[in-house]
Amino acid sequence: MSLNRLSAITRKEIIQIRRDPRSLLIVFLMPAMLMALMGYGISLDQKNVPVCVFDREGSQQSQDLLKHFQASIYFNVVMVNDDYASLVRAIDRGKCSLGLVIPNDFSEQLRNGGEVDVQGIVDATDDNTANLIFGYGEAVVAGYSNDVQLQYLSSNGFATMNAPVSVQSRTWFNEDLDSSNFIVPGVVVLVMAVIGTFLTSLTVAREWERGTMEQLVSTPVTPLEVTIGKLIPYFALGFIDTIFCEAIAVFWFQVPFRGAFVMMFLASALFLAVVLLLGYWISAATKSQLAASQFSLVLTFLPAFLLSGFAFPIDQMPIAVQAITYLTPARYYLTLVKAIFLKGTGVAPLMPQMFALTLFATIVGRMALRSFRKVLE
Amino acid sequence: MLRKEFIQLLRDPRARFGLLVPSILQVLIYGYAATFELHHVRMAVLDLDHSYESRDLLSRFESNGHFELIATLNNRHQITDLIDRGTATLAIQILPGFSELVGKGQTAPVQVILDGTDSNTALIALGYINEIANGYAQDYAKANLMRTAPAIAVHLPDVELARRPWYNPNLESQWFFVPGTIGSILLTSCLTLAAFAIVREREVGTLEQVMVSPISRLEFILGKTIPFFLIATTQMILIMLIARLWFQVPFHGSYLLLGIGTSVFLLSILGVALLISTVSGTQQQAMIASFFFIMPAITLSGFSFPISAMPRVMQWFTYLDPLRFYLVIIRGSFLKGSDWAALWSQIVALVIIATALLAISVQRFHKSLD
Numbered sequence: 001m002s003l004n005r006l007s008a009i010t011r012k013e014i015i016q017i018r019r020d021p022r023s024l025l026i027v028f029l030m031p032a033m034l035m036a037l038m039g040y041g042i043s044l045d046q047k048n049v050p051v052c053v054f055d056r057e058g059s060q061q062s063q064d065l066l067k068h069f070q071a072s073i074y075f076n077v078v079m080v081n082d083d084y085a086s087l088v089r090a091i092d093r094g095k096c097s098l099g100l101v102i103p104n105d106f107s108e109q110l111r112n113g114g115e116v117d118v119q120g121i122v123d124a125t126d127d128n129t130a131n132l133i134f135g136y137g138e139a140v141v142a143g144y145s146n147d148v149q150l151q152y153l154s155s156n157g158f159a160t161m162n163a164p165v166s167v168q169s170r171t172w173f174n175e176d177l178d179s180s181n182f183i184v185p186g187v188v189v190l191v192m193a194v195i196g197t198f199l200t201s202l203t204v205a206r207e208w209e210r211g212t213m214e215q216l217v218s219t220p221v222t223p224l225e226v227t228i229g230k231l232i233p234y235f236a237l238g239f240i241d242t243i244f245c246e247a248i249a250v251f252w253f254q255v256p257f258r259g260a261f262v263m264m265f266l267a268s269a270l271f272l273a274v275v276l277l278l279g280y281w282i283s284a285a286t287k288s289q290l291a292a293s294q295f296s297l298v299l300t301f302l303p304a305f306l307l308s309g310f311a312f313p314i315d316q317m318p319i320a321v322q323a324i325t326y327l328t329p330a331r332y333y334l335t336l337v338k339a340i341f342l343k344g345t346g347v348a349p350l351m352p353q354m355f356a357l358t359l360f361a362t363i364v365g366r367m368a369l370r371s372f373r374k375v376l377e
Numbered sequence: 378m379l380r381k382e383f384i385q386l387l388r389d390p391r392a393r394f395g396l397l398v399p400s401i402l403q404v405l406i407y408g409y410a411a412t413f414e415l416h417h418v419r420m421a422v423l424d425l426d427h428s429y430e431s432r433d434l435l436s437r438f439e440s441n442g443h444f445e446l447i448a449t450l451n452n453r454h455q456i457t458d459l460i461d462r463g464t465a466t467l468a469i470q471i472l473p474g475f476s477e478l479v480g481k482g483q484t485a486p487v488q489v490i491l492d493g494t495d496s497n498t499a500l501i502a503l504g505y506i507n508e509i510a511n512g513y514a515q516d517y518a519k520a521n522l523m524r525t526a527p528a529i530a531v532h533l534p535d536v537e538l539a540r541r542p543w544y545n546p547n548l549e550s551q552w553f554f555v556p557g558t559i560g561s562i563l564l565t566s567c568l569t570l571a572a573f574a575i576v577r578e579r580e581v582g583t584l585e586q587v588m589v590s591p592i593s594r595l596e597f598i599l600g601k602t603i604p605f606f607l608i609a610t611t612q613m614i615l616i617m618l619i620a621r622l623w624f625q626v627p628f629h630g631s632y633l634l635l636g637i638g639t640s641v642f643l644l645s646i647l648g649v650a651l652l653i654s655t656v657s658g659t660q661q662q663a664m665i666a667s668f669f670f671i672m673p674a675i676t677l678s679g680f681s682f683p684i685s686a687m688p689r690v691m692q693w694f695t696y697l698d699p700l701r702f703y704l705v706i707i708r709g710s711f712l713k714g715s716d717w718a719a720l721w722s723q724i725v726a727l728v729i730i731a732t733a734l735l736a737i738s739v740q741r742f743h744k745s746l747d
Contacts (some may be wrong), residue, residue: 009475026665034672041676043686044413044497050712065536068394090544106565124542125708126548128413128497129683135504140536141382142511145536156529164479165434166516172460173532174493180497198668270747294569294662298399305409311681312496315466316416321409336462338494 005221009229017233018371027237028244031191035248042311045179046091052079052096054087056104061148065102065118068144074136079162091123098122098133110148173342184253185337186310188245192268193304193330194297196242196275200233201283201296213375221371229277238276242268249341258344266342267350270357271333274364275300278329281368283373304330332356400566400612404558404619411681412550417445418502421465423456424449428476434487434513438469445507460492467491467502502703524570544603544712548731552627556711557680559613560703563639564646564674567609569667571650602647609643620711630710634720638706641727645699648734655741674700702726 017024021362051069055062069075078096081087099121103109109116120137123128174181207213216226225277246264249255286292304310307321308330314322325331332353339345419437424431428540447465450456459465470488478485489506493499494691515535545552620626649670657663676682677691678700683691695701702723709715 002412030665030669033669037676041673041687042682043419043693044682045686046683051684092713110534111532113534116534116536118536119541120538121541121543124545124548125553125712126551126679127545127548129685130542130545131413131501131548132504134538134540134542135501135508138540139504139507141536141538145534148534150537152534153529154534156526158526158529164482164485164517165510166486167482167489167490167510169489169503171491171493171499174496174499176441177493177496177499179496182494191728194668292498293573293667294399294566297565297668298403301402302406306406309495311409312413313415313495315419316412316414316498317410321406324406325387342494343461345461 001222001225006225006229009221009226010232011232013230014233019238027195027241028067031057031195031241031245032248034191034194035184035187035245035252038190039180039184039249039253042183042187043179043319044128044132045135046128046129047074048076048095049074049098049133049136050096051075051098051100052081052090053077053100053102054081055100055102056298057102057106059107061107061110062102064147065141066100066146068140068147069100072136072140075140087121091121094123097129098137102190113152123366160235180253181342183311184249184255185341187307188242188249189271189308189330189334189337190270190301190304192238192242192312192333193275193300195270196238197279197282197296197300199238200231200276200279201292208354223369227280227369230377231280234276235272238272241271242272255341257341259340260346263347263350264340267333267357269355270354270361271336273331274329274357274359277361277364277368281364282372284371300330303328307331310334325364329360332360378622379457388699397615400562401619402561402614404555404616405623407558408551408555408619408624411554413501413548414548415498415500415501415505416737418443418498418505419447419465420444421448421450421456421459421468422446423451423453423468423470425473426471427473430476430479430517431471433458434510435469435471437509437513440507441505441509442479443502456490460490463492465492466495466498467506467540469506475728551624552712553708554681555626556707557704559616559620559707560642560678560700561675561680562616563609563613563643564700565671566612567605567646568650569655569664570591570608571605571647572653572657572663574605575654575662576657576660606640606643606645611638613639626711628711629714632710632718634712634715634717635706638703638710638720638724638727641724641731642699642706645727645731645734648731648738649699650737652734652741655738674694674698677701679704696726697730699727699730707714 053066055066065076067254070077075098079090081090084101085203087099087101090096099119101119101121105118106116106118118141120134122130122133171177207216221229246257246268250257280297280298282292282295286295306312307314307325307328310330312324314331336350336353336357339350347376422438424435438444448455448459450459450468451547453470456468456470460468468490470490472486472488475485475487483694487510487719489503491499491503519533522533542548617628621628650667653663653666653670657666673694677684677687677695678698679695680700684695684701705723706715706720709720713719
């Protein structure tokens with residue numbers, strides 16, 4: 001392999017990149033936009049959930065229950081309905097997310113004792129949000145129930161009864177359970193996966209469509225030199241991009257960074273190698289830019305989004321799907337990123353992930369080279 | 378004109394492949410991978426009290442369908458290891474003296490250590506834990522009361538929230554995601570196909586050839602767009618079949634209404650594609666511009682993440698996203714049996730967006746050709 005020829009290819013690629021300043025802008029604009037978009041737009045936290053109430057009794061007790069809802073940070077009582085039909089309308093129109101129906105003999109039921117039900121209606125089209133809202137609602141009602149029970153017991157001569165059990169929970173790594181600490185590292189992975197493949201997926205297809213590929217073939221460059229030479233500038237760009245994204249994560253989104261910089265650089269370099277080679281492979285294997293872009297979107301964005309553990313927990317997926325996630329490089333990189341950012345994990349426990357990425361880089365690299373060789377024939 | 382367009386598109390076997398197979402794959406994977414439901418949260422328990430009470434409490438956690446007991450520990454140090462490695466998501470610890478405190482009528486702590494890196498899972502798991510602990514507390518207190526003062530125990534009130542989930546009574550995440558994939562797949566494939574096709578003609582130079590032929594501008598545009606409508610319809614039918622037959626997602630609404638909604642949605646996507654083609658000189662630029670639209674469009678549409686959880690400002694931006702409105706139409710048609718009265722505002726919004734986009738791009742198109 002000739003270093004001369006290699007650097008010639010690299011220089012040519014850099015010149016081509018420089019000639020298209022718009023795409024250079026994209027390299028920094030796109031990650032910033034994506035990080036802002038997803039960092040703020042993706043959230044699963046529900047607060048101030050609007051509540052409508054159809055209070056069929058309107059008694060002191062039912063008012064007390066409503067006060068509990070109003071006092072909760074998760075809920076906001078926004079409407080009191082006079083009839084069931086208007087409650088239904090409000091829910092269907094999206095004016096409120098939780099509809100409470102308090103029975104018309106509420107206080108009597110309380111006096112009689114036993115189980116007293118308050119209906120909680122939620123549009124469960126979005127099942128996760130519905131689940132969260134129900135959970136919070138149940139907690140508020142449980143709080144009210146406790147108060148009622150204490151009142152009942154003390155009025156019957158019992159001293160305040162202690163709850164026999166109290167849950168003391170300590171959360172590690174993400175103490176405030178802030179979903180942005182959980183989402184933003186994932187966004188970094190997503191952005192790098194997309195940008196990495198994006199950067200290279202067009203290189204070969206572009207040369208082919210423009211006809212400059214034949215010129216390249218007629219020179220004494222070897223396929224390996226072309227591959228490496230083309231990738232070097234994109235690697236540099238990608239690396240700067242990664243640092244850029246991580247800086248946004250730490251300084252803008254305040255995600256804690258508890259690990260070692262060296263680890264982060266190493267992990268990012270490995271992942272970048274994988275995605276760049278993947279893009280290169282797609283680029284070599286498909287001759288049209290349209291197909292290249294569609295493939296790169298499907299092969300990088302979707303797996304990184306769905307299967308890496310970014311938003312959906314992998315261990316809750318069916319076994320068959322979990323098996324597929326092992327084929328997704330983004331999964332390993334995400335584990336590395338989260339571990340380095342949030343847990344401050346050292347080198348040893350993360351060796352399996354590093355090894356997996358290295359393996360991917362090798363395999364994809366070989367496939368890319370083979371495809372490229374075929375293209376030149 | 379139509380024929381030419383079709384032939385061009387279908388000549389590339391990879392394009393044919395690329396149209397249908399990724400769509401099918403996407404629907405299947407979304408259906409199975411995309412879920413926030415917790416079926417088995419990995420849990421470790423450490424019982425240092427070894428009493429009837431502690432075993433009773435722990436057995437409630439173990440028998441709860443959401444938790445999966447992966448380790449019964451002997452000492453506290455094992456907890457650190459398990460949580461650090463991610464082997465367990467949470468660890469429940471009962472300290473010695475638990476049963477004594479409970480027996481004396483004092484509050485006994487139950488310690489839970491939670492891995493917060495996946496905050497959604499952690500929050501939901503914590504909710505379940507609190508529910509189970511409260512249930513235990515209630516039962517214990519009630520049993521005690523029954524023994525000491527049965528007359529009073531009988532009349533102890535217990536207020537509960539009765540869950541009434543509408544439209545998706547079993548809270549199945551597939552019912553939420555799979556219909557939504559129709560929207561995201563149509564958006565992605567139609568936008569890229571349309572934008573690319575138009576730009577490619579310009580790049581390769583066949584645009585001028587068409588311009589000098591005796592075809593009117595309208596015929597030209599129609600000739601380009603009808604194939605895409607047909608392709609989109611094919612994809613949509615395919616996905617709907619998978620949704621209904623494979624995932625068994627119910628459909629309560631009106632096919633006609635869905636058809637109208639889809640047509641207007643596709644028109645708005647076409648508008649975006651045309652607009653993109655007027656600002657892109659090369660296919661690469663078209664790809665970047667498409668991407669710049671697709672990413673926010675899908676993220677802000679309520680496809681996976683609730684709009685209600687977004688900051689106010691972002692929620693306003695979602696009104697510019699055709700996918701947002703289309704998702705309401707799709708989900709309404711599938712799950713809610715929504716009729717014209719419920720969906721007219723979505724359709725009107727799509728019409729407005731489509732008209733505005735088409736008007737702007739046709740204008741720019743005229744200008745760029747003259």
